[in-house]
Amino acid sequence: MLPTIFYIGLSVLLFVIGVCGVLLRRSTLMVFMSIELMLNSANLALVTFANQRQSIDAQIMVFFVITIAAAEVAVGLALLVMIFMRKKTTNIDTMTTLKG
Amino acid sequence: MELVIFVITAIVAIIGAVAMLVSRNAVHSALFLLLNFGAIAVLYLLLQAPFLFAVQLIVYAGAIIVLFLFVVMLLGAERDEEDANPIRWQAPVAITMAVLLVGEIIWVLVRQSQDSLARVGSSDSDFGSPAQIAQALFTTHLLPFEVASFVLLTALIGVVVLHQRQS
Structure with missing residues (x-):
C-alpha cells in the first residue's frame, strides 16, 4: 500500500476545495454540494x-x-x-430572516 | 502500479472538485461532483474497502446526485446566481485562508508522518470484506445501526411533513 500521507493529502485538498465552495459560491445548492464534497x-x-x-x-x-x-440531503433539499x-x-x- | 492508479484517480478527483467549484451552471456542477464521487470510490477499492466502494456508488452517485439534479432542474435554478458578491473582500480572504489551511495541515502531517502515520500490522487479504463488515455491524455496532434506521425514518417523515404544510 502507498504511504498513508498520500491519501490524507488528497483528502485535505478536497476538504479545502469544499471549504472554498462554501465561502465563495452564493447559490445554496452549490453550498450544499460543497458540504457533500467535504463529507x-x-x-x-x-x-x-x-x-x-x-x-x-x-x-x-x-x-x-x-x-x-x-x-441530511433529503431534508436539506426539501x-x-x-x-x-x-x-x-x-x-x-x-x-x-434570523438577522437581529 | 498502485501509484499510477492513485495518481490518475487523485487527478480526476481534484479536477472534478475544482470544476464543480468554478462551473457557473448548477447541473454541470452536480455532474462534476459525480465524477469526484466516482474517483473517491476507486480510491476505496485501492484501500481494501470493496463494500464501501459499492455503498459510495449506490448512495452518493446513485441517490444523492440524482436528488440534486432533480431539485436543480425542478427549480430551474441552473443559472440563478452571482450578481457580484456584496461582501467584496470575501473572495480574496477566503482563498488566502484556504491556502493557509492546506499549508498548515500538510506541515503537521509531514512532521507527524514518521511515527503516528506508520503502517500498523500486516495487511490481511480478507480485510474489509462484506462478511467482516456485517460481523462488526451486527454485533459491536448493533445499537448505532438501529439508531441510523430511526434517523432515516425521521428524515422521511420530516420531508413529507415539510411538503404537506406547503400545499
Whole structure:
C-alpha cells in the first residue's frame, strides 16, 4: 500500500476545495454540494486510517456517515425547495430572516 | 502500479472538485461532483474497502446526485446566481485562508508522518470484506445501526411533513 500521507493529502485538498465552495459560491445548492464534497473527503481520510490500522471500525463509521448524509440531503433539499417557493431565488444572501 | 492508479484517480478527483467549484451552471456542477464521487470510490477499492466502494456508488452517485439534479432542474435554478458578491473582500480572504489551511495541515502531517502515520500490522487479504463488515455491524455496532434506521425514518417523515404544510 502507498504511504498513508498520500491519501490524507488528497483528502485535505478536497476538504479545502469544499471549504472554498462554501465561502465563495452564493447559490445554496452549490453550498450544499460543497458540504457533500467535504463529507466525502472526511470519509476518505477515515477509510485510509482504517486501512493503515487494519481496523474495521472506521469503515463502519464511514457507513454511518454515508447514511446520515443521505438523510441530511433529503431534508436539506426539501427545505431548499420550500425556501425557493417562498423567495423565488436560491441566493444565500437573501436568507436573512434570523438577522437581529 | 498502485501509484499510477492513485495518481490518475487523485487527478480526476481534484479536477472534478475544482470544476464543480468554478462551473457557473448548477447541473454541470452536480455532474462534476459525480465524477469526484466516482474517483473517491476507486480510491476505496485501492484501500481494501470493496463494500464501501459499492455503498459510495449506490448512495452518493446513485441517490444523492440524482436528488440534486432533480431539485436543480425542478427549480430551474441552473443559472440563478452571482450578481457580484456584496461582501467584496470575501473572495480574496477566503482563498488566502484556504491556502493557509492546506499549508498548515500538510506541515503537521509531514512532521507527524514518521511515527503516528506508520503502517500498523500486516495487511490481511480478507480485510474489509462484506462478511467482516456485517460481523462488526451486527454485533459491536448493533445499537448505532438501529439508531441510523430511526434517523432515516425521521428524515422521511420530516420531508413529507415539510411538503404537506406547503400545499
